[in-house]
Amino acid sequence: MMSRALPVFVLSAMALVAAACLPFLHVAPNRLLSGHAVSPLAWPLAAAWLAVIAVTAVRIPMQRVVVTATAWFGIAGLPWLAGAEAQRILSDASATTRVQPGAGFWLMWLAAALLLLDGLRGRRPAVQVAAWIVAGFTIVVLAAAGAFDGLSLVREWRAQRAPFAAAVAEHLRLAGTTLVLALLTGAPLGWWVWRRRRADGVVVGILAFLQTVPSLALFALLIGPFAWLARAWPALGTLGFGGTGAAPAVFALWLYALLPVVRYTAAGLDAVPADTRDAARGLGMSRTQLLMRVQLPLGWPVLLAGLRIVAVQTIGLAAVAALIGAGGLGRFVFLGIGQGATDMVLLGTLAIIVLALLVDFVFQAVLAWTERRA
Amino acid sequence: MIEFDHVTKRFGGHLVIDDLSLRIDDGEFFVLVGPSGSGKSTLLRTVNRLVPVDAGAVRIDGEDVLSRDVETLRRGIGYAIQSVGLFPHRTVGENIATVPRLLGWPEGDIRARVTELVELLRLDEPGIADRYPATLSGGQQQRVGVARALAARPRIVLMDEPFGALDPITRESLQGSLKAIQRDTGTTILFVTHDMDEAFRLGDRVALMLDGRIAQVGAPLDLLHRPANDRVRDFVGGTRARLRELAVRTVRDSMRVGEPAEGEAVDVADSLQDALAAMLAQRRDRLPVNSRGERVGAIVLADLVANGP
């Protein structure tokens, strides 16, 4: 009982402190200046979190359901509250005034999300998926209804709609290309490594070393060779090859993605017991048939779990690619930092996080689905 | 006919099969028996080329196995192993259908064959063909393993301790099923075990393998009565050899025709070991013998003790 309640206590206490002591909103006179803190609903929010703690402390029926439902309402309700408050503040302020969510909001929102995660633990995958989908959908509906229009983040987005959409597309293209390349090369390499275990050490060693190179350094290191390639073969240049741009970025991301793909491919192939392989070969399956009919169906969940990690990692790393002109959401982050425009940084960062979560979610859903079928 | 012609196999520097020659006739139930590590599995696996030989040749019907396409060769030979190695993501029916499917049998034939094998191996729990291997008992899994090996009606079946991890009763029932199937179909079976009792119960001929060589090959009674040397004598049972002999011989061999006896009858087809067990259970030294339910004579303890060479 105690061990179950502990995370709820810690998270609610964190949220309680955030509600009472940290700014819920920031109000700034314009886009570039930092403003002052406003915490309009500090005490009602703190009281709500106190109630969650109280519900956890005493024995009541449906305790877990109550806490989980509260968390769920927090996820959709906190942004709604922030949006409504911002609207109210803006109604008698100058046109350039910006209202931003503050640390208090972010911490409470995080606490609500983690509480929901904790509350859903052990539930059927379908229930978990449904809970998150409905939460996400509610936020989207609220956004469409204009509930968040007062927040500067949304204003920033409205102002930069076209470049933002382009950046999302670029980001997805970078990550998608990397994933496909990594799968097409990493899976056969993983198979080869798995077949001759002696090569395992060498290949994995090289790839593991590559992982330790800081991403910024790797991107910078690639500028030279790629510029040289583009000069040596002008035809490559017309394909978008050059010292900067998407080509070296995808190359670097691909190098980072390779190790996990190779590792998880080998692990997936190992998911088939040696006896089963022996029987399959002994009954007359060819290597390809063994792969397609036995190893892939059995190792698929492991490989998919690996791809999920690679996908999330790549979406995060692709932000850095903006530094060598590959575009993507990283551009918002770095441009924003350069201009001192916090909203822009936040917009890029949030979008990257949401993309990573979405991709993670899709992979999880596919995984749950394949496992249920097995 | 399977022929091993001066076969040699090393793993690293370790000699596992040592210049071994052996012939197995068509329709024979041939058992390779020997201690752990003597090379039985390795020898068996040279037949379907899971192990390539270093020297010598393995021939089937006079044709070197190396001259055949390896997948075609294997699809023509049944293969069952101790750990079973069922495909966990396939149902029992699909597991059994593996080789027929590889051979491209029509779907209707496959279904019929699966049904037939499910009955033949007494896997007759309703709906078992649609269940997954993980939901089966160990004994049922072994039966599925055997069914899978027999599915495409191969003329040769290789079995490597297929009843390894089973309790004695299940084991004996499976041995019975297999022996009956083999007799009915005339399949050539090469069967590996390290259980001497199993070897003598099943084998038309038994080869005792020691250190990569055949120490002796012959009918079970040959090995029991005329062991080639002391090591063979030790392995076929030493002082327990007579007990094994009772398992191989039937009541028919030793009964006194027409003599009367008291007690619960044994059948002429029972092994002498069963008859001895019945005497011990009933605390009698002679029991009546029935054939097809008719009283035909008696079996006497003194005869069991005295008979034999």
Ligand SMILES: Nc1ncnc2c1ncn2[C@@H]1O[C@H](COP(=O)(O)OP(=O)(O)OP(=O)(O)O)[C@@H](O)[C@H]1O
């Ligand atoms: N693939 C292999 N690589 C290296 N050594 C092997 C290999 N397969 C078998 N051996 C060795 O060959 C010897 C014989 O093995 P084998 O499996 O044929 O014995 P076995 O008679 O079947 O024993 P058991 O009754 O324990 O199954 C053993 O010493 C084993 O370690």
Ligand SMILES: [Mg+2]
């Ligand atoms: Mg063996």
